[in-house]
Amino acid sequence: MTLSGRLRSSLIIGGQGIRARKLRTFLSMLSLFLGVLAVVAVQAGSVIAQRALLSDLEMTMGRDGTLQLYPPGDDGASAIVLDAVADRTDAVAMTRARAIVGEPGLRPVNEGGGPIDGGLGYGPQPMGPGGEAMACDAQGNCAPAGQERVVPTGQAIELQLLAVSGDIRQFRPFRLESGRFLDFDSAPSLAPRIVLNKHAAEAFTQFHVPAEMRIEGATANTTPRVIGVVDDGGWSPAAYVRTDELVNWMPVDFLTDPTQGGSVELLAAPSADDLERVLRARLAANGMNPDELHVQTIQALKEMESQLALMRWIFLGMAVLVLLIGVAGILNVGLATVGERVEEFALRRAVGTPRLLLAGIVLAETLLTGLLTAVAAIGAGVVGLEGASRLLASREPFLADVAFPWQAGVAGVIAGVAAGVLGGLVPAIRAARIPIATVMRA
């Protein structure tokens, strides 16, 4: 007798049993449905949350495995870095500067570059020699508080200006909100094209300011052209600009001078392992200490795992609890069914069915019930997620275009099968132990 023959026998008889007791099977499924659905929901939620969190982390930190390189603070080091990545597509240099966009001579509404709704901003609070409070205007002219030249506040926004040498989205996948991102194929423009982040865009929606951009160290105030808005995961107003468009208006040395608040960060693909060697060689050739080139690898997944682990365990524990209640339901119905079918099982033994196959028949029934329940729960999960995506995507962007994760489907099937086995085991053992003489003494 082959195993497949026994398997087929148990499936055939199990299927007949399910068809014969549709209501009871339905009740078993009902008790199990919520448990499997909970497992599916937890797994789907976990995967979706993981994706959403990873997406946010990648926007702020960078994609997993991306190399971050920080050159030493020596004069000329930043220029070496910018030169090294000039023709590369697998690495992008990013410099930071502060800029004020708005009416000339006005203090920005968010002095210090903090969020618009952050009150006075987060810039350093200036103090006089004796520790007295000082107030400064946008040009840096400071006087004791109350005696300063009154510079009107408003109609200007301070933001972080990030100059990039290439498309940074390959390392930090910003979400395009409107317009387009910077185009690095065209010739640089004298009027810098900028892409705002969401916070900057909100600020400019709130304060309709004339477009003049003041950057400390620049040779002149420029007129920026806003070409798009992105969600970069940041918390304060920022704008992205092409490095080669910005250096038309300010020297590279000033842009990257750490004493002026400038800095250079290099993002490179994991495959760009030669870049580090090239940079160290160039730094050494220019008399700098190559060991001061700081390199680190972004580990977004590791960061995220630690954040998600606890949450996942809590929800999984709850799901398992609900599943166990479902198992108890299927066990209860299974025991009642075996009690009802004593004569049938005894008869089957009388015609030569081995004990093991009898147990297999009961297990096949509960397994099929578990699988059917899993299919129903997965279907409900797919429909629910689709509905949530359609109804809530406008309020919760991470739900937009979200696909049902296959991991949740697999978890549902495993939960259904496990519940079927757990719930069917005791009834199966009881069925196998039914004395065959039952049919003789009935």
Add this chain to the structure above:
Amino acid sequence: MSPTSAPQAIDAVGPGEADQRVPLVRITGLTKTLTGQETARTVLAGVDLTLHRGDSVAVLGRSGSGKSTLLSLIGLFDRPDGGEYLLDGQDVTRVPERRAAALRSAAFGFVFQRFFLLKHLTAVQNVSMALVNGQGWLPRRKRRAKAMAALELMGIAHLAGHRPPRLSGGEQQRVAIARALVREPRVLLADEPTGALDTETGNLVIEALRSATDRGCGLILVTHDHDHAAKMNRVTHLVDGVLT
């Protein structure tokens, strides 16, 4: 269709497959004691019985005399406490359960007083359920063909699609006999098969069982009915745990 024109598929084991001189069943000194909660009762105290191919034996006895116990030992539902049991010359007195299940499938057909048809299955499905017992595998079409042939042998092929509640007692018992015959058994064990039937229907059932012996099948009939017993080749009485 008459029983004698049965399809070859359900013909009983024929000559040449086994030594015709070896009895199908040979029981010597079989004993069995049933243990209750407080007392033990010896129901079989040394039973001797021999059954040959095509032979039929009736076992008569009072209620509680141990007729059904004897049948359950012969059918390998249970094991004796003592004695010897040879089936086709092979000692099966202490056969393990796994082997017993295979023998029940291959050698025996059972007919019970209460039919034991499964209500959720049709007549033909009830017959073919004996073919889906984990002892060998037949494709669905072959299972159905065999079951239909067995029903035809019982003259109730036209009722193949009916479920038990729609069948009369006699029809249900004939379905049960078809189920017993569908695996072509060497020994047919019938435990008061007419107990729930009227006389006329009972006679039809006995005739159906008798016809199986025409094809070489051995028949042991446990009954209270002397008329039915008289239609067997031999009649024995179980008295005080011994066959006389």
